[in-house]
Amino acid sequence: MTAGAAAANALLVNLTTRFIVSTAFFTVARLGVADALRDAPRSPADLAATVGADPRALARCLGALAAHGLFRELDDGRFALNEPARLLCRDVPGSYLPYALQVAGFFDSAAAFERAVRDGGTPFAHHYGTPIFEHLAQHPALGAHFDGAMQALHGIETAAMLEACDLAGATTFADIGGGNGDVLAATLARYPAMRGVLFERPAVLERTRERLAEHPAAARIDYVAGDFFAAVPVRADCYYLRHVLHDWDDAACRTILGHLAAGAPRGARVLLGEALLEPPNQAGIGRDMDLVMLQFTGGWQRSAADFATLLEDAGLDFVGVTPTASMISVVEARKR
Template sequence: MTSAENSPGPVAPPAEADPRFALMDLAMSYLVPAALRAVAVLGVADHLTGGPRPVADLARAVGAHPLNLRRALRLLATHGIFTEDDEGRFALTPAAEPMRTDAPSSFRAAILMLTDATFWRPAGELEEAVRTGTSPFDRLFGMPFFDHFARDPGTAAVFHDGMASMSDPENPLVARALDLPPDAVVVDVGGGHGGLLLAVLREHPGARGVLFDQPHVLEGHRLGELGAEDRWDLVAGDFFAEAPPGDTYLLKRILHDWDDEHALRVLEHCRRAMSPHGRVLVADAVVPPGNDPDPGKVIDLLMMSSFTGRERTRADFDALFTRAGLRLTRVLPTDTRLSVVEGVAAV
């Protein structure tokens, strides 16, 4: 044996130090939401409320292939969603609880919306949006996002129930962050089923509310849960054409759906309709500078791929408000991923 054969040769770096392994993990990370969707569609969590179950038993209950169900659950268990015991039985974990349809904290509808083909397919073709500046949504679905969801009640429910479920955990926290005049008339512009307005009216007992959205969306409203019918009104309409009168205009997760020209039209209608000392309160992500991770930088790509919108920086909001005849007065933090950007009439 020669001395060359004896030498250990170049020492391979530990796997963690080779960036290709991290890139490999990142490139395959879409399989986690794929598994999450499969398990949410099957309603697996609903069948675990009685305690741990063998996977064969669980597969029978949800109409699934036992081995493949186990493989999907095994991946989710690495994220703390479900757990497998030594006898091959799967059980709920705190992170899996919201996967239940009827859990008080249910997030299943939000998962079904966020992993729906209307988000998933355009995201798979993000390159088109990056290259052309235009969302692939219309090409893939034959019409713009909100037209697609207005088509029939089943389609509409995927988005509007999903949106309500996604907003549920943040609504009370956003409502708490608002300092409203005691007798405020709050217009929730594009307020969906009214989850935020409900939280605002509960948090601010002197306030009255107007839920403003498209007619088919208002049909599913939840304001009856307040138990005070005289404190709210429903107004069906198009926020590109009008806004009802009021003094406080809430726009939560609205402007981020739209490009500047459309966002401007919505703001201008609010500006025109509001009382002289009124305010607009825009609840959206405010994207921070720098390279640190931020949820706003993630959802921004959803706005790019399925909508024509974007998440904005403080400077972006400042410029948009100025064009709409508003003056940005402050940015209120909330205990959610959203901030509240406040604007008043500029003159």
């Protein structure tokens, strides 16, 4: 076998079996293995007795995950936390566990992936009977959990955005579709003279209002309930949309941006926090997130050029792209 043939075979094996690694990851997250390892390394038998698992099966899951960089297998067979695994603990800063459990809970919808590719739509909607955001609205407990999952997934991006972007010239910062308010709260903490606006659906807004009631910047936050497909009645000199447009197709994005532009003053900055789609044949988080959008929302990731076109169509002048230390870049435009 030539080196090229061997590499091709290895790639196919990897793609064929990758879902099993994800399944092992979800299982370990559900079992609470990371929390069971918080204090010290433990043997598979000891660990299995604590979390309720078969020792050998658990050891094999952890061994595979350790080979991928999650957890650490010691020479004596015990397992320990490493930095990525520590983020699977509950109640640690930046915990990833809520997002892992959210995706694990919807994993069975992946069975409808082929149907969605053949017939259109999303695997999620084919499996559950409704699009994801309708499903979350119909199940408030799931919606609240989704908010926590988004915080877990995207929390690190807030600090990265604030480090990369100078917002000192803004007097009012509007977070459009701002979810649990973490971005807005962090931004107002960084800029004490700034006011903030959180624009969200009513159910989400009420949860966020309660959550931020005791925040030091609470008196500087205005809450506006609405639907950005109907109107964005918010006036600010800086607007931020993080991971909003990737949930929607181009027509929907033009509607959202058009409504935002209609209410924005001339010269207002519009910032889009998005994982940009990589060029053809280049691996990266953008390509992976694109499949996540196919699975759940029906939207897609876009390149900087794609965003420039959408922005220009909405009456916004594309300014440029600022990379950050996280997976997102900040696409900037200004109202004409």
